[in-house]
Amino acid sequence: KKIIANNPTKKKCYDFLFLTSRSFAAVIAELDDELRDAVCLFYLILRGLDTIEDDMTLPLPRKTELLRSFHKIIYQRGWNFDENGPNEKDRVLLVDYQVVIDEFLALKPAFQTVIADIAHKMGDGMADYANGEHRVNTAIEKISDFDLYCHYVAGLVGYGLSDLFAVSGLESAEVANSKKISNSMGQFLQKTNIIRDYLEDLVDGRQFWPREIWANYVEDFADLSKPGFEVKAQACLSAMVLNVLEHVPDCLVYLSQLRNQSVFNFCAIPQVMAIATLALVFNNLEVYRRNVKIRKGEAVRLILASTNMGNVVAIFRYYLYDISGKNDPLDPNFMKISIAIGKIEQWI
Ligand SMILES: COc1cccc([C@H]2O[C@H](CC(=O)N[C@@H](CC(=O)O)C(=O)O)C(=O)N(CC(C)(C)C)c3ccc(Cl)cc32)c1OC
Numbered sequence: 001k002k003i004i005a006n007n008p009t010k011k012k013c014y015d016f017l018f019l020t021s022r023s024f025a026a027v028i029a030e031l032d033d034e035l036r037d038a039v040c041l042f043y044l045i046l047r048g049l050d051t052i053e054d055d056m057t058l059p060l061p062r063k064t065e066l067l068r069s070f071h072k073i074i075y076q077r078g079w080n081f082d083e084n085g086p087n088e089k090d091r092v093l094l095v096d097y098q099v100v101i102d103e104f105l106a107l108k109p110a111f112q113t114v115i116a117d118i119a120h121k122m123g124d125g126m127a128d129y130a131n132g133e134h135r136v137n138t139a140i141e142k143i144s145d146f147d148l149y150c151h152y153v154a155g156l157v158g159y160g161l162s163d164l165f166a167v168s169g170l171e172s173a174e175v176a177n178s179k180k181i182s183n184s185m186g187q188f189l190q191k192t193n194i195i196r197d198y199l200e201d202l203v204d205g206r207q208f209w210p211r212e213i214w215a216n217y218v219e220d221f222a223d224l225s226k227p228g229f230e231v232k233a234q235a236c237l238s239a240m241v242l243n244v245l246e247h248v249p250d251c252l253v254y255l256s257q258l259r260n261q262s263v264f265n266f267c268a269i270p271q272v273m274a275i276a277t278l279a280l281v282f283n284n285l286e287v288y289r290r291n292v293k294i295r296k297g298e299a300v301r302l303i304l305a306s307t308n309m310g311n312v313v314a315i316f317r318y319y320l321y322d323i324s325g326k327n328d329p330l331d332p333n334f335m336k337i338s339i340a341i342g343k344i345e346q347w348i
Pocket residue numbers: 021022023024025039042043046153154155157158159161162182185186187189190193266267268270
């Protein structure tokens with residue numbers, strides 16, 4: 001759908017969207033009229049927060065101040081930000097952020113309220129995390145810290161989108177009321193990315209895998225990628241995949257509640273890509289050596305197929321079967337993984 005942005009600032013926002021999110025921007029652009037602009041702006045405001053959180057060159061007090069006040073900044077016409085480090089890939093967005101703010105302020109007030117509320121909660125969560133108030137700082141200790149971090153950066157996005165869907169009238173309020181399954185939509189995507197991005201994050205000095213899981217297999221987190229640790233590394237990878245599989249039932253319930261076709265496509269495509277990625281990384285030691293990604297051809301086939309619940313269930317069943325086939329009887333988590341998959345299979 002060609003975006004007919006009848007004014008330059010709105011066109012600029014869609015240019016930012018396509019600049020910052022590649023393939024996902026096209027899915028947002030396909031949303032029905034009542035929802036498209038609100039989700040576009042929500043995405044760009046989340047991107048603004050992300051750019052600040054990710055910028056390691058920002059002094060911590062300045063970063064914290066920006067994160068905690070971002071929900072107010074989005075109401076300040078003319079605000080721009082040029083303190084990002086030179087290599088911050090999305091810095092162009094913040095340098096000209098006034099156009100995002102102008103378009104945010106052109107949204108229905110009900111949309112603004114949803115977006116500002118999520119920005120407030122997420123900014124505080126990111127700031128706490130950055131300050132190590134959860135004692136996590138850059139290393140996540142307990143599985144509960146892992147779930148909390150993923151709630152802040154991804155679960156809250158699920159909350160916000162469910163509320164936007166309800167406010168737009170395209171989906172029922174019931175979708176917005178079930179916070180647990182909205183949270184799971186984010187947990188599933190974020191945790192799958194955290195497994196896939198092991199090496200990229202390690203190189204950047206960031207560790208998101210919870211110590212409560214990896215400490216059962218290695219002394220030091222970086223050992224997972226060292227020669228001689230293959231058996232331990234594979235067992236640790238299985239334990240991480242097991243943790244992510246727990247969110248699958250909630251995600252399928254969430255998708256089954258959607259009634260609007262454009263909303264269904266928007267929600268189903270990332271979930272289908274995630275289950276395919278999860279199957280790809282399962283028992284695949286390449287994860288510790290390079291950034292594994294599903295092939296373009298497979299991604300295109302998945303996108304085209306993710307238009308109805310029957311197809312989505314069939315796709316999940318296919319990848320769960322693929323994981324079962326790779327499940328190693330010698331793996332300490334073999335039985336737990338079989339049971340987790342069995343639970344999902346009997347249920348779908
Ligand atoms: C009900 O909840 C959702 C329904 C549909 C989509 C998403 C979710 O999907 C993309 C999908 C996306 O952005 N894919 C990338 C590929 C990649 O990141 O690997 C892309 O295709 O470029 C994604 O990954 N995140 C980022 C978070 C997971 C942190 C929320 C995200 C960021 C902002 C928004 Cl508005 C939405 C999403 C949902 O969020 C949970």
